[in-house]
Amino acid sequence: MIIVVSGTHASGKTSLIEAFTTAQPQFQILPDPFETLDEYRTDAGAGIFFQQLEVTAARLLELSDGPVIAERGPLDFLAYLDALEQLGRPTRSPDHFRRGVDLCIEAMRKVDLVILLNLDPVHRIDVSEDEDPNLRSAMNDALLELADDEALTGGAEVIEVAGAPDTRLATLELAVVSLRT
Numbered sequence: 001m002i003i004v005v006s007g008t009h010a011s012g013k014t015s016l017i018e019a020f021t022t023a024q025p026q027f028q029i030l031p032d033p034f035e036t037l038d039e040y041r042t043d044a045g046a047g048i049f050f051q052q053l054e055v056t057a058a059r060l061l062e063l064s065d066g067p068v069i070a071e072r073g074p075l076d077f078l079a080y081l082d083a084l085e086q087l088g089r090p091t092r093s094p095d096h097f098r099r100g101v102d103l104c105i106e107a108m109r110k111v112d113l114v115i116l117l118n119l120d121p122v123h124r125i126d127v128s129e130d131e132d133p134n135l136r137s138a139m140n141d142a143l144l145e146l147a148d149d150e151a152l153t154g155g156a157e158v159i160e161v162a163g164a165p166d167t168r169l170a171t172l173e174l175a176v177v178s179l180r181t
Contacts, residue, residue, distance in 0.1 A: 007117030053077035083138035108154030
């Protein structure tokens with residue numbers, strides 16, 4: 001089983017994965033691809049998002065078996081590219097998005113379950129201005145929209161999750177049990 005936990009920055013992905021794998025230690029964790037890049041760049045531009053899209057796609061394509069839970073998938077970075085355009089930030093190359101769509105379609109065919117962490121106004125995770133709250137919000141909206149495209153999700157079951165951390169964890173655990181039966 002291959003699970004991808006998707007969401008904008010500071011949406012609770014790492015916390016959910018840590019809680020899940022504490023109870024399910026047989027799952028291998030694929031960390032946020034930003035952590036695997038050789039050069040740490042701090043700009044939130046199309047180049048760094050496309051590079052992370054390539055990393056997420058490659059690692060999904062290289063998997064031979066599970067169980068695996070990945071923090072972010074290619075769809076996350078398509079959403080960042082789309083969000084940059086929505087915000088009028090002149091850093092997106094049309095080629096990045098087109099090539100990203102192709103990579104996303106190919107890689108997501110290996111995924112069984114996508115957990116979409118939606119920003120929840122009731123159970124807020126506040127961020128500082130240096131976390132670019134406008135990009136965070138725009139990416140969240142773009143991700144939810146892109147996740148409606150079955151070609152981009154590879155036919156995986158997609159579950160939108162919000163709420164308190166224990167509610168998110170219970171939803172993920174229930175989805176895994178459901179997929180196993």
